[in-house]
Amino acid sequence: KNQVEQSPQSLIILEGKNCTLQCNYTVSPFSNLRWYKQDTGRGPVSLTIMTFSENTKSNGRYTATLDADTKQSSLHITASQLSDSASYICVVNDNNNDMRFGAGTRLTVKP
Amino acid sequence: EPEVTQTPSHQVTQMGQEVILRCVPISNHLYFYWYRQILGQKVEFLVSFYNNEISEKSEIFDDQFSVERPDGSNFTLKIRSTKLEDSAMYFCASRGTVSNQPQHFGDGTRLSIL
Numbered sequence: 001k002n003q004v005e006q007s008p009q010s011l012i013i014l015e016g017k018n019c020t021l022q023c024n025y026t027v028s029p030f031s032n033l034r035w036y037k038q039d040t041g042r043g044p045v046s047l048t049i050m051t052f053s054e055n056t057k058s059n060g061r062y063t064a065t066l067d068a069d070t071k072q073s074s075l076h077i078t079a080s081q082l083s084d085s086a087s088y089i090c091v092v093n094d095n096n097n098d099m100r101f102g103a104g105t106r107l108t109v110k111p
Numbered sequence: 112e113p114e115v116t117q118t119p120s121h122q123v124t125q126m127g128q129e130v131i132l133r134c135v136p137i138s139n140h141l142y143f144y145w146y147r148q149i150l151g152q153k154v155e156f157l158v159s160f161y162n163n164e165i166s167e168k169s170e171i172f173d174d175q176f177s178v179e180r181p182d183g184s185n186f187t188l189k190i191r192s193t194k195l196e197d198s199a200m201y202f203c204a205s206r207g208t209v210s211n212q213p214q215h216f217g218d219g220t221r222l223s224i225l
Contacts, residue, residue, distance in 0.1 A: 032211060034213060041218070041219075042218050042219075043115070043202050043204075043216030043217050043218045043219055044154065044202075044216050045216070046213035046214070046215075049211060049213065051211070089153075089154065096167075098156070098167070099156060099214070101153050101154045101155070101156075102153065103152070103153040104153060
């Protein structure tokens with residue numbers, strides 16, 4: 001079954017610290033993988049997209065990696081800020097453009 | 112930056128009543144979607160819509176659900192006879208036609224069924 005699994009479920013870090021969120025998927029055939037940020041009470045917002053040939057992509061303090069062989073992706077957040085507190089959702093598209101959502105990692109950044 | 116807007120932000124409805132959730136997608140987008148997110152759970156796909164017809168729908172999107180694009184700007188989700196388990200956040204999304212463009216989500220309508 002095509003699935004997207006994220007870990008950890010939740011994470012608490014201190015402001016200024018780095019963190020890494022994980023996403024494992026079994027979606028096939030793979031088209032692309034997106035990381036979304038969902039603030040409480042808001043809709044998800046796309047942070048970055050990774051296609052099959054891309055290993056690393058950065059968007060400001062966010063860096064996403066993709067290993068298409070092991071079907072793993074990570075999202076690294078550098079120098080966290082209070083505004084980074086949100087759910088981070090990994091979404092994998094197959095070739096039919098069907099989006100498979102992970103359950104998300106709930107990140108809390110504390111002062 | 113253009114946004115997807117959804118109304119109302121919160122809808123409270125008695126079980127068995129009909130409800131219509133409204134969305135205004137980004138103006139030059141041609142692909143439209145509805146998702147739901149039950150509290151504490153992951154986002155679930157309901158339906159996609161293109162060229163005035165449903166492209167794909169999930170198992171959740173049974174005959175109690177329908178979508179419509181009544182004019183050039185609105186995209187609506189109707190639930191005919193609501194059930195308690197329909198209580199959730201409902202997100203509308205739209206995207207353009209360029210390959211790998213992201214879906215842009217609205218901020219959702221919180222539907223509470225009493």
